[in-house]
Amino acid sequence: MSITSIGVSALTAYRQALDTTGHNIANVNSDGYSRQRVDFTAREPTYTGNGYIGNGVEASAIQRQYDTYIASQMRGAQALTSQLQSYYDMASQLDQLVADEDLGLQPAIQNFFNALQELADDPSAISSRQLVLTEAESLVDRFHYFSQQFEDMRSRLNDQIKLNVTEINNLAQAIADVNASIVGTYGAGASDLLDKRDQLVNELSELVSVQVLEQSDGAYNIFIGKGQPLVLGNDAATLSTQVSNLDARHLEIAIDYSYGPQMVTQQITGGEIGGLLKFRDEVLYPTQNKVGLVALGIADQLNAQNALGIDLEGVTGSDLFALGSVQTLPDPSNGSSITVDYNDIGELTGSDYQLVYDGTDFILENLNDGSTQTLAVGLNTVDGLDITIDATGAVAGDNFLIRPTRNAANSIELLVGDVRRLAAAAPLQAAPATDANGNPLNAGDATITQPANSSMTGLPLAADIQLVYNAAAGGFDIVNGPGPPDDFIAYDATDPAQIAGVDFPLSTSPTQFDAFGGLSFTISGVPADGDTFVIGNNSSGQSDNRNALLLADLEDASSLLSGSATFEDVYGQMVSEVGAKTHYAEQNLAAQESLLARTQEGMAEVSGVNLDEEAAKLIQYQQAYQASAQIISVASTLFDTLISAVRR
């Protein structure tokens, strides 16, 4: 060895070091780039009689600065951040919608009930009747608008899922390709390839949570969900979206293996796609169900009360709103069949249900709280639903999805177009007996209130019911009313407590007038013997507002969720749930973003390029390079000296 070769070794090594530093500087802004560092080591020395003489330097390795542990932490943080981000993006759209002053449901519901109060104020005025129909129409429009928003959101969600699946497939294929290159060229030189692959895995983590296992040959095996392989060495599996067997608008995600597709919707977590799926199950569907419940409740309650009154023509009120039916989705391969109808809308929970035949029993699962119960073949009444099971041909695995309120906001329609059809009046009237000219016949001071009815059974009355005071018997004989023993009501005209007013039917015989519209009334005062009250059909009640008042009062009635909530309560709960979930996502997102930023900084601490550092290295290596050139120059001088010494 010679000084020349030592100088050359140093020139080569520092040239490499300068190249690497230049490469680092060039990639200062490249995503996923890991800085590289040159390791210098002294070359093997040569033994001489005087001992070892050094042989210069070599750039023994170009090291990639990378920390596998932090990298996997960063991928986890990335997957969670993207999940929260996509969840939050969708949820905040709903959040904006539900409490909007102009577009929210609450003002529409409120305006509708205020219009009913106006109707009660002025039942004979066409203008106040028109107002009710106008507000009812805009309430129905608002429900449709909400339904449309939900469906739009679902379409966007489906598009986004499809897009994500395509991207996942592309990334998986790209990773498999890089795997192949790395296995072929594994070693120090693959640093930039490794960076490329890690960057692809990071991008994949933005879409879905992945687990990475590095193989001994350097390939990455990548798994999603609960260990479903996505990339194995050079092979990438393909994800696909499948329309659900039960619901054509519900997308499922499958991995297509050689033996066929495997459904992984339930297993997939994290990333954008995980956020979308979580939003769909946790926010979109429950919100849609709640809004549907409000629509059903309003339609059902208003219809029922309208049917207890009579309209401007004296005709029994008809349904104001059309309500849809229970959405029942059978698996096409089912052997058995079911029908589901509403039994009592006030008992509905707003949950979806799945009914599965396990070969022995039909098991109903509440998809909201996960509770299950076994149903009998035939009619079952569960949570306000009548579920009738026809087990003929049942095969284990038969499967039905039951969504009682999902489509209700879409199905509600206003049925009444004629303002005269609003049943503002009650069907019965009570009056003290008069002669043909309206002159009083009763001598006593007793009075009767206008009767209320709880049904239309036996109405209109075939003949006026007469209550004739029978002083000797201590009560009223009932003529044309219920038969014995119900043809008498006791009334003690000497008892001050009774004179102050007695409500009929008495609590001891609550069914006394069930065959006569379930009517009820109050008598007070002191009647004279023979004094008569007449209860007859209300034939002239244009200005009667009794039923309008009852319609308006439904606003404050706790008619939903088993008598625990008003329409507005259910809506308010829904708003606060959407708000809370959005709020929670926003908070978590902020926390997760800072965690991600910390792991990214941790990553950069190891792998990131620092220009000042590289500048310093540039100077360091440049000076070493210059010094090495001097070695060659000295070698040349030495050589010249020697040559001139021997030249004679």
Place this chain on the structure above:
Amino acid sequence: MDRISTAQMYERGINSMLERQLQLSKTQMQISSGKRILSPKDDPAGAAYALSLKGVISQVEQYQDNADRAKSRLDLQEATLAVVDDILPRVQELMIQGLSDTYSAADRQMIATELRQLNQELMALANTRDSNGEYIFAGYDADTIPFTNPADGVFTYQGDMGTRSLRISATRQVQDRENGFDVFMNVDTSTGTKRSLFDTVHGIITSLEADAPDATYLEDLRLAQVHNVSVRARGGAGINTIEEQVMVNDDFLLTMQTTLSNTEDLDMAEAISRFELEKTALEAAQQTFNMVQSLSLFNYL
């Protein structure tokens, strides 16, 4: 050794500026809308509470409308019955004149003529219509004229016994009209039976026309006046109830609006000082970014 990458340094600077801009823009939106809660996520419980408060406020405002309506109807009823109360003493005065021995049959005939006039006036009052054209003393049958006089001395009531109520609070309804039967037909008489006011006045008329004035009508007239006063008292009580409730509702509305404002409105002073603070923070971030990015070893090479 801890180190930081150059890209990270830029990113940090950019992120801190973005974050501060976001806060600033949110505060700006709060200030321009005057609302603390821009959407339910800002305060889920508060948003639901605000929604229910708005519902209650709108409902109570409707009750106030209802109360105004009921009050104007009762005011009309009161004004009408006040005129009846003015007429009845005149009937009584004429009756007393008619009873006087100094009056001749012809005088009594003249008195009877005036009384006929007054009875017509009473009937016109009983057929009073409101601004919507509804007969106010016809019960539910308010589109049909309630009182008619098809033949001399025959007075009929064609309305029904309906009495109507309006809701003026969540727990209170108030009657906004009486039926004509209760007001004019079902009037006590000295004999203990009931008779219409028009029949009583007509009885006086026929007795005067027959030149045989019947003093028992004086007592009937007194009872009719008592009856009319009691009906007016009911209406007056209704008006008092409404006025009382309107005040209660107003207080309630004020409380609810204050609560709503506390729930969803912005504390302007706090928001503006927050805005200033965030603005300063953004400026600081911009300045430090500017200073840090100009520091580079390459400047000295």
